[in-house]
Amino acid sequence: MSFIAEAGRFISELSLNDVPEATVDRARLQCLSMMAASLAAHSDPVASAAAKRIAQRGSIGESTILGLECKRNAIDAVAANSILSMSLDYDDYCFMGHTGHSSVLASLAMAEHTNATVSEFLCSVIAANEIGGRLGAATFFGPQNGQMWTHIHLAGAAAASARLIGLNAHQTADALALALAQPPSVLQAGFFGADSKVLAASAPSSSGMYAAELAADGLRGELGIVEGRRGVLSTLAWWPLEGLLTGLGEVWLTDTLAYKVYPGCAYIDSAVDGLLSITGGAAQHNPPVHDISVRATGLTWGMERYSRRWASPHLTPIGINFSVQKSLAVAWVAGELSPAQLTPEWLSSHEDLLHKAQSQIRLIHDLRLTGKLVKEYSWILRAGKLTARRFMLNAQRLRGLTFPFSAIVHACGETQRVALPLGSPGRPWSETEELMIAKLAGQTSRPAAESVMSALNRPNGRVRDLVMALGR
Numbered sequence: 001m002s003f004i005a006e007a008g009r010f011i012s013e014l015s016l017n018d019v020p021e022a023t024v025d026r027a028r029l030q031c032l033s034m035m036a037a038s039l040a041a042h043s044d045p046v047a048s049a050a051a052k053r054i055a056q057r058g059s060i061g062e063s064t065i066l067g068l069e070c071k072r073n074a075i076d077a078v079a080a081n082s083i084l085s086m087s088l089d090y091d092d093y094c095f096m097g098h099t100g101h102s103s104v105l106a107s108l109a110m111a112e113h114t115n116a117t118v119s120e121f122l123c124s125v126i127a128a129n130e131i132g133g134r135l136g137a138a139t140f141f142g143p144q145n146g147q148m149w150t151h152i153h154l155a156g157a158a159a160a161s162a163r164l165i166g167l168n169a170h171q172t173a174d175a176l177a178l179a180l181a182q183p184p185s186v187l188q189a190g191f192f193g194a195d196s197k198v199l200a201a202s203a204p205s206s207s208g209m210y211a212a213e214l215a216a217d218g219l220r221g222e223l224g225i226v227e228g229r230r231g232v233l234s235t236l237a238w239w240p241l242e243g244l245l246t247g248l249g250e251v252w253l254t255d256t257l258a259y260k261v262y263p264g265c266a267y268i269d270s271a272v273d274g275l276l277s278i279t280g281g282a283a284q285h286n287p288p289v290h291d292i293s294v295r296a297t298g299l300t301w302g303m304e305r306y307s308r309r310w311a312s313p314h315l316t317p318i319g320i321n322f323s324v325q326k327s328l329a330v331a332w333v334a335g336e337l338s339p340a341q342l343t344p345e346w347l348s349s350h351e352d353l354l355h356k357a358q359s360q361i362r363l364i365h366d367l368r369l370t371g372k373l374v375k376e377y378s379w380i381l382r383a384g385k386l387t388a389r390r391f392m393l394n395a396q397r398l399r400g401l402t403f404p405f406s407a408i409v410h411a412c413g414e415t416q417r418v419a420l421p422l423g424s425p426g427r428p429w430s431e432t433e434e435l436m437i438a439k440l441a442g443q444t445s446r447p448a449a450e451s452v453m454s455a456l457n458r459p460n461g462r463v464r465d466l467v468m469a470l471g472r
Helices: 005-013 020-042 047-059 074-087 101-115 120-139 151-164 168-178 188-192 195-199 202-216 231-235 266-279 300-310 317-321 324-334 344-349 352-360 367-376 378-385 388-400 429-441 446-456 463-469
Strands: 062-063 292-296 361-365 407-411 416-418
Touching: 005 120, 005 151, 005 168, 005 361, 005 416, 020 047, 020 074, 020 101, 020 120, 020 429, 020 446, 047 074, 047 195, 062 074, 062 101, 062 317, 074 151, 074 195, 074 202, 074 429, 101 120, 101 151, 101 202, 101 463, 120 151, 120 463, 168 195, 168 202, 188 195, 202 367, 231 344, 266 292, 266 300, 266 416, 292 324, 292 446, 300 361, 300 367, 317 324, 317 352, 324 352, 324 361, 344 352, 367 378, 378 407, 429 446, 446 463
Parallel strands: 292 361
Antiparallel strands: 292 407, 407 416
């Protein structure tokens, strides 16, 4: 059976009763995180203008554009909301991919459109995570990576929409195949340095939803489009890892979700945790007296060097998102790193001090930290040839999998070692839950965030009521 055919069966037959409760809990927090990410981006003039443009031209419907008091059709709503969620890099990620832009936001738009229950909504979020995460993992060794795996949003949005409009297994498989027939290829120059970055998940998510509607109308897709000759894997990966497509319904990639506490690439998080622990979150009104040093993995070090190719001479949210030095400069000056610091007004009013602080931050590649990271994921190198059964046995590691984007920060005569960033797997669950409620509360209010969380715990409630709770 092809992956597409198996995925169609999995998505159409999945019930929330089939999913471990801990997995459902992680999906609930993902919903809080992604709603907060979209709402926060209204402070970014670029994303806000793009979302408003979609609202102006879109047709009236039942789906909410978050942060705007308007309802539009489901495809326009996911187009706008995924622009917002991409803007500040304030999302979440799992093994392997930033699935939430489509899994949560396509599910949210379609759930409002169909007046779905919370149980149906969460089921579609999880199904989309499982499909998108596998397609990201299987193309790990390729020209795209991380947020640039935008093909996963074609499949994620198609999966979520198919589940919520009630397509059967064959129709769902067709929806996935139609969606993946024209995978996007994001250009690095357009992602790391330009406003076009905010569009990365928008068009794929819209196309995925459209594909589900077309499948409902009888359009057929090529079911071998993932593993087949000149299909998704051979086109998007130098070394396809087909073994990572297995284990649907047995291995839950949703369990590996990591939620961002700071706006920015995941590789900055441990360093920011370390610096704020040293400063106690106190704003600093002068540059550091002595250099701040950060020892980090090769991923963090490489990201820093890579992002410089397209760095603007002025401080921008995108430039800060992909730079440890710039992110730590903001955290030093403000005593925090939040969406409030990424507004044009705040950045321009602190630009001189930020540049001075940045010049005194040194980033060092620590080979030992990189070695630990490689060891954690060494098993993935064998996954391309593994059978489904052997992969599932190896994938038991996912139960305790972490993202050790570690950092050692030295500042003010003190050293902090951060093995796992806040919000990531391996951190205490109660801590992560509180952080995600606080994340949404920061964009709404504490009562509103708690109301949304309460609504997510009522499986028979309606998603429309959940969205209304955001305004309380």
